Amino acid sequence: xxxxxxxxxxxxxxxxxxxxxxxxxxxxxxxxxxxxxxxxxxxxxxxxxxxxxxxxxxxxxxxx
Numbered sequence: 859x860x861x862x863x864x865x866x867x868x869x870x871x872x873x874x875x876x877x878x879x880x881x882x883x884x885x886x887x888x889x890x891x892x893x894x895x896x897x898x899x900x901x902x903x904x905x906x907x908x909x910x911x912x913x914x915x916x917x918x919x920x921x922x
Contacts, residue, residue, distance in 0.1 A: 877916065884909045 873881065884906075893899040 880909065880912055884913075 893902065
């Protein structure tokens with residue numbers, strides 16, 4: 859299921875440009891899809907884990 863597009867004006871106050879960029883990437887890749895090959899599924903899973911790692915690192919660097 860695809861989440862609705864966020865309001866840029868509202869979100870821009872609480873998120874940095876980098877955070878918005880990574881959130882858009884994550885939103886694009888978070889949809890469950892049927893993949894033609896195991897390699898495509900593995901790549902999608904890897905991208906999702908990297909996005910989660912990036913979010914964790916940003917949180918850690920902010921000290922939250």
